[in-house]
Amino acid sequence: MSTATPLVAIVGPTASGKSALGIRVAEQMGGEVLACDSTQVYRHFDIGTAKPSSEEQRRVAHHLLDLVEPQEVFTAGDYRRRAIEVLGGLRARGVLPVFTVGTGLYLRALLEGLSDAPARSEELRARLRKQADRRGAVYLHKMLLRLDPPSAVRIAATDLPKMIRAIEVCLEAGRPMSELHRQPRASLEGFSPIRVGLLPPRAALYARVDKRVEAMLAAGWLEEVRGLLACGLDPAEKPFQFIGYSELRAHLRGVVELSQAVKSIQQATRRYAKRQITWFKREPGVEWFAGFGDDPDAAGAVLRFLSAQLEGGKASPAGAGSGV
RNA sequence: GCCGGGGUAGCUCAGAGGUAGAGCGCGGCCCUGAAAAGGCCGGCGUCGGCGGUUCGAUUCCGUCCCCCGGCA
Numbered sequence: 001m002s003t004a005t006p007l008v009a010i011v012g013p014t015a016s017g018k019s020a021l022g023i024r025v026a027e028q029m030g031g032e033v034l035a036c037d038s039t040q041v042y043r044h045f046d047i048g049t050a051k052p053s054s055e056e057q058r059r060v061a062h063h064l065l066d067l068v069e070p071q072e073v074f075t076a077g078d079y080r081r082r083a084i085e086v087l088g089g090l091r092a093r094g095v096l097p098v099f100t101v102g103t104g105l106y107l108r109a110l111l112e113g114l115s116d117a118p119a120r121s122e123e124l125r126a127r128l129r130k131q132a133d134r135r136g137a138v139y140l141h142k143m144l145l146r147l148d149p150p151s152a153v154r155i156a157a158t159d160l161p162k163m164i165r166a167i168e169v170c171l172e173a174g175r176p177m178s179e180l181h182r183q184p185r186a187s188l189e190g191f192s193p194i195r196v197g198l199l200p201p202r203a204a205l206y207a208r209v210d211k212r213v214e215a216m217l218a219a220g221w222l223e224e225v226r227g228l229l230a231c232g233l234d235p236a237e238k239p240f241q242f243i244g245y246s247e248l249r250a251h252l253r254g255v256v257e258l259s260q261a262v263k264s265i266q267q268a269t270r271r272y273a274k275r276q277i278t279w280f281k282r283e284p285g286v287e288w289f290a291g292f293g294d295d296p297d298a299a300g301a302v303l304r305f306l307s308a309q310l311e312g313g314k315a316s317p318a319g320a321g322s323g324v
Numbered sequence: 325g326c327c328g329g330g331g332u333a334g335c336u337c338a339g340a341g342g343u344a345g346a347g348c349g350c351g352g353c354c355c356u357g358a359a360a361a362g363g364c365c366g367g368c369g370u371c372g373g374c375g376g377u378u379c380g381a382u383u384c385c386g387u388c389c390c391c392c393g394g395c396a
Contacts (some may be wrong), residue, residue, distance in 0.1 A: 014360075076356075078357075103359065104359080105357090108356075115357095119357060155355095159362055159363040159364085180356090268360080273357090279359090281349080282355095
């Protein structure tokens with residue numbers, strides 16, 4: 001009812017050209033870029049996470065990059081809080097927020113909100129993991145079946161992380177997770193999202209993925225990994241599990257040939273892209289474009305679409321809901 | 325040319341006289357605080373070609389083609 005500020009979210013699989021498009025949109029429409037990517041929030045992990053270059057960041061202001069150190073845990077809830085903070089600042093300055101979204105969960109957490117569920121408990125998780133090791137994952141599934149039957153039905157007995165989270169919520173909250181999830185969530189207020197999606201043809205996307213992995217290596221990715229390890233960073237830290245970092249670490253340990261590591265990275269990236277596509281297909285209200293974000297035709301089409309949307313929003317404040 | 329080994333899914337290969345399987349790949353899907361994580365589902369095939377034996381052959385026999393070793 002009150003005037004909602006528009007917000008642009010560009011979704012799409014890795015290597016589809018979201019960053020380039022985000023910059024272009026921001027430049028032409030008076031915006032700034034907000035990364036929505038679970039890996040780019042980590043400092044020092046730059047090349048492998050395809051973080052926008054410093055040159056790109058000079059062209060347009062970027063937010064929500066480099067938020068935490070590699071030792072820190074960062075969650076969807078953290079993302080939501082940080083993003084809302086940034087959005088407040090942009091709104092005050094009349095700047096259009098342009099999200100480049102690789103991590104669908106983070107976008108959903110921001111726009112739709114999260115349940116009022118307890119945060120992680122590292123101690124409890126450690127204990128549950130130990131029990132799973134000792135007695136098998138099925139043991140946890142039986143526990144979940146007692147605590148929260150509906151969740152136990154939905155979560156496979158082989159899906160350890162989800163079982164652990166569900167048990168954690170039940171125990172910490174003293175109520176079944178499925179019950180908490182039924183409560184209404186606090187969606188983002190004061191903003192009306194416009195979602196555009198990039199969906200290049202699969203074969204072209206995969207070719208781009210393969211090429212980009214090689215380009216990252218040419219840009220010094222291996223040296224980046226070597227440097228991080230030389231700093232004394234524990235190889236067990238989470239960012240070392242990101243695609244590529246684990247494979248390159250294996251290569252540096254002498255376990256695999258570089259060429260083999262590259263193939264593994266390319267394949268893992270392809271699988272990741274596929275999962276992203278599946279997730280984004282489910283995202284409501286996305287206007288899809290078939291090309292890459294750095295392709296002039298696709299970018300032009302997106303820009304035309306966006307200006308029509310923004311104009312429409314201005315022209316009809318009473319709006320008729322404009323078919324969200 | 326001869327002697328061996330082999331030609332089965334996109335790849336690596338298992339199998340058996342009743343019409344085919346595994347891993348990987350690939351595809352589809354799920355997801356409410358570590359999501360670049362984790363999980364679920366799917367065989368996608370002239371069993372090298374052609375003949376023969378048989379109720380029935382991809383499996384047995386013959387022949388041809390191709391690949392890999394060795395000897396020439």
